[in-house]
Amino acid sequence: MEHIRCLIIGSGPAGYTAAIYAGRANLAPVVYEGIQPGGQLTTTTEVENFPGYPEGITGSELMEDLRKQAERFGADIRSNIATQADLSASPYKFTFDDGSQVEADTVIIATGASAKYLGLDDEKKYAGMGVSACATCDGFFYRKKVVAVVGGGDTACEEATYLASLASKVYLIVRKPYLRASQIMQDRVLNNPKIEVLFEHNTEGLFGEDGVEGAHLVKRKGEADEERYDIAIDGFFLAIGHKPNSDIFKPWIKTDEVGYIVTEGSSPRTGVPGVFAAGDVADPHYRQAITAAASGCKAAIEAERYLTAQEI
Numbered sequence: 001m002e003h004i005r006c007l008i009i010g011s012g013p014a015g016y017t018a019a020i021y022a023g024r025a026n027l028a029p030v031v032y033e034g035i036q037p038g039g040q041l042t043t044t045t046e047v048e049n050f051p052g053y054p055e056g057i058t059g060s061e062l063m064e065d066l067r068k069q070a071e072r073f074g075a076d077i078r079s080n081i082a083t084q085a086d087l088s089a090s091p092y093k094f095t096f097d098d099g100s101q102v103e104a105d106t107v108i109i110a111t112g113a114s115a116k117y118l119g120l121d122d123e124k125k126y127a128g129m130g131v132s133a134c135a136t137c138d139g140f141f142y143r144k145k146v147v148a149v150v151g152g153g154d155t156a157c158e159e160a161t162y163l164a165s166l167a168s169k170v171y172l173i174v175r176k177p178y179l180r181a182s183q184i185m186q187d188r189v190l191n192n193p194k195i196e197v198l199f200e201h202n203t204e205g206l207f208g209e210d211g212v213e214g215a216h217l218v219k220r221k222g223e224a225d226e227e228r229y230d231i232a233i234d235g236f237f238l239a240i241g242h243k244p245n246s247d248i249f250k251p252w253i254k255t256d257e258v259g260y261i262v263t264e265g266s267s268p269r270t271g272v273p274g275v276f277a278a279g280d281v282a283d284p285h286y287r288q289a290i291t292a293a294a295s296g297c298k299a300a301i302e303a304e305r306y307l308t309a310q311e312i
């Protein structure tokens with residue numbers, strides 16, 4: 001079986017940054033790109049909040065640059081998806097979707113999280129053209145425009161409040177007759193004159209010529225009564241939760257009730273010696289490219305220290 005000193009699973013900002021640091025530390029990192037090469041950023045358009053790009057950069061270009069930088073320091077980047085992990089004893093064993101297997105002395109889990117979508121065809125049709133799952137990433141493009149946010153949890157309330165500071169009006173589309181968010185977040189939303197909460201509403205579709213221009217809504221009115229109508233919006237933001245891509249590690253690694261990997265304090269240590277977690281898979285709070293990159297850096301430094309201490 002192929003033996004790897006530093007295995008990195010995932011190719012978002014966390015995975016590639018870990019690869020840059022591990023490569024420069026002579027750990028011969030091998031990166032498996034996973035389901036979405038380049039990670040979630042490749043699904044957004046312009047990235048304006050990653051330091052070092054005063055004019056902004058597209059998500060795809062940023063990830064391509066990070067990939068090249070990792071390759072410059074010797075990272076071996078492969079396109080497979082990890083389907084099985086065995087972290088019961090070091091070296092740790094992995095199986096990939098093509099049936100190949102490797103064993104590794106250190107592992108950096110940087111598999112990210114996937115935003116949940118409603119499952120409408122129109123979400124795909126208007127991806128990058130008015131549909132977004134990240135207000136911090138894309139809110140800036142909706143200054144003085146009208147947007148809708150879907151969801152009733154803390155993320156939805158936080159995103160609606162953030163968007164209200166930029167947009168002229170925010171609809172919050174909530175499927176239940178109440179918000180699930182913490183009281184303080186609810187108060188912020190309900191007291192914000194720019195936010196209109198549409199309780200007991202669902203979205204049936206979106207419409208628009210060259211991008212989102214509106215949404216088809218359905219309002220539940222009593223047991224069997226429904227009312228259908230359209231709202232005019234420029235942007236449609238999903239905030240119905242994220243799913244961390246941690247399933248294959250769960251038998252060995254502690255996760256919270258949603259599935260985020262629980263690390264030791266602010267370190268990337270997972271509790272399994274030599275196995276570290278970086279980026280969104282271990283971050284329910286910030287979920288930014290720059291915070292993911294920083295945790296990838298920490299994970300690579302920890303991996304290097306672990307190998308030195310173990311004299312591997």
Ligand code: NDP
Pocket residue numbers: 117118150151152153154155156158174175176180239240241242284
């Ligand atoms: P949650 O799971 O808490 O909330 C998801 C929301 O989306 C719910 O209102 C849910 O509705 C709704 N929803 C889910 N699926 C659909 C659907 N198909 N159609 C319409 N609505 C849907 O996710 P969050 O991302 O908001 O929060 C995740 C965790 O992170 C929570 O523990 C939260 O407290 C925490 N968090 C904390 C923050 C803070 O403290 N500042 C900020 C952000 C998150 P329903 O209620 O009907 O199920």
